[in-house]
Amino acid sequence: MSALPDPRPRLVALGRLFYERRWMWATAGNLSARADPDSFWITASGLSKGELAPDDFLRIELASGRVLEGPPGHKPSAETAIHRAIYQTQAGAGACLHGHSVEAVLASRGRDPVVLPRVEMIKALGVWDDGTPTALPVFTNHPDVTSIGQAVETFLRDHPRPLPALIVRDHGVTAWGQSISEALRHYEAVEFLLALLARGF
Numbered sequence: 385m386s387a388l389p390d391p392r393p394r395l396v397a398l399g400r401l402f403y404e405r406r407w408m409w410a411t412a413g414n415l416s417a418r419a420d421p422d423s424f425w426i427t428a429s430g431l432s433k434g435e436l437a438p439d440d441f442l443r444i445e446l447a448s449g450r451v452l453e454g455p456p457g458h459k460p461s462a463e464t465a466i467h468r469a470i471y472q473t474q475a476g477a478g479a480c481l482h483g484h485s486v487e488a489v490l491a492s493r494g495r496d497p498v499v500l501p502r503v504e505m506i507k508a509l510g511v512w513d514d515g516t517p518t519a520l521p522v523f524t525n526h527p528d529v530t531s532i533g534q535a536v537e538t539f540l541r542d543h544p545r546p547l548p549a550l551i552v553r554d555h556g557v558t559a560w561g562q563s564i565s566e567a568l569r570h571y572e573a574v575e576f577l578l579a580l581l582a583r584g585f
C-alpha cells in the first residue's frame with residue numbers, strides 16, 4: 385500500500401495545541417491520521433497530549449482494528465473504535481481529532497441533535513446560507529466505547545453527507561477532514577460554535 389507522509393510530528397504539535405487550548409484535559413482525547421489507505425496512526429492511551437513524543441503512536445489496521453506497529457508497552461485507546469468508524473465510512477477522511485472540552489459537555493446537555501448557530505464561523509464547516517443542515521449528531525456516552533463506535537458507524541452509513549463532526553454527550557467532540565489542517569479547521573470551528581451555545585447564544 386502506498387504510504388502517506390508520516391503524520392506523527394504534526395500530531396505531536398497538535399497534541400500540544402489541543403492541551404493548551406484546554407480541549408484535552410488530563411490524558412483525555414486522541415488524534416489520528418492515515419498512514420496509508422488501510423491503516424492509521426493514533427495516539428497511545430494514557431499519555432498527556434501536551435507532552436507527546438513522535439513514537440507515542442500506534443498504527444492500527446483499519447479492517448481489523450489490530451495494532452500493526454508501535455512502541456512496546458503502549459496500547460491504543462478504546463476510543464480508537466470511533467476513529468475506525470470514521471475512516472471506514474468516510475473515504476476522504478485523512479485525519480480525525482477528538483477532544484474533551486468543557487464547552488462540548490455543556491452544549492451537549494439537553495440537545496439532540498446539537499444545532500450549530502448559523503454565524504460566520506459556520507463557513508469553516510463548508511456551510512453557509514444554502515440550507516445545509518447544521519445539526520451535529522449526538523451519541524450517548526457509554527463505558528463500552530466499542531458500542532459508541534458501532535453507533536457512529538451505523539449513523540455514518542445511513543447519512544452519506546454528514547457534517548464533518550459529531551458529539552458524544554457529556555464527553556466531547558470528534559471532527560475529521562481530508563488532511564490534518566482541514567480536520568483542525570473543522571474541530572476549531574465546532575468548539576467555537578459549542579462555546580457560543582454553552583454561553584447561552
Ligand SMILES: [Zn+2]
Pocket residue numbers: 412413463482483484555556
Ligand atoms: Zn473521549
